[in-house]
Amino acid sequence: DAGVTQSPTHLIKTRGQQVTLRCSPKSGHDTVSWYQQALGQGPQFIFQYYEEEERQRGNFPDRFSGHQFPNYSSELNVNALLLGDSALYLCASSLFGGRAGTQYFGPGTRLTVL
């Protein structure tokens, strides 16, 4: 049973550039959520996708955008990168109609902005 996968593992960008991160959900899951985790902090919710639509969004600027594909995989795009965007980006998958809706996380993508 394949778990949540993310790519790439690490990424180094410079300020002002754009980045795309990718996520494939756990088999059987239909919902993908993205989180940003700064060093020494708990993860912060960015947004959630279900049926190829953004369903909920956290307190992040519209430089952060996403997409979900028909196979439930998802992308997170960040434009005009700032130094403060350096963080671990975690993708989590879940079942939208599930009783507990437990979110299972991938290994993350570590983004460094120079």
Place this chain on the structure above:
Amino acid sequence: AQKITQTQPGMFVQEKEAVTLDCTYDTSDPSYGLFWYKQPSSGEMIFLIYQGSYDQQNATEGRYSLNFQKARKSANLVISASQLGDSAMYFCAMREGLRGSQGNLIFGKGTKLSVKP
């Protein structure tokens, strides 16, 4: 307003002993879910245990149990018979609403657990 509070930035425990990691939460929604995750240094968040607000019994998963005290709004994680591999960051999280459709997790700042041989 911070909704999840973990007051122990770091904890030490001797191998084979039990340890309790504290978590308090704040919500006005009567329906909510509480989760604990483990994050090793590799970065992946590993789901450990879940407790729904209407669940009558405390949740247990192997060596993990959740001490749920609803009136005190606390959801402490108990790890029995600690192992060296338990050394990691532990995060308490809450979702308002009981269904997966009801959205995002709110995390605490975490507790770093170190298991001594």
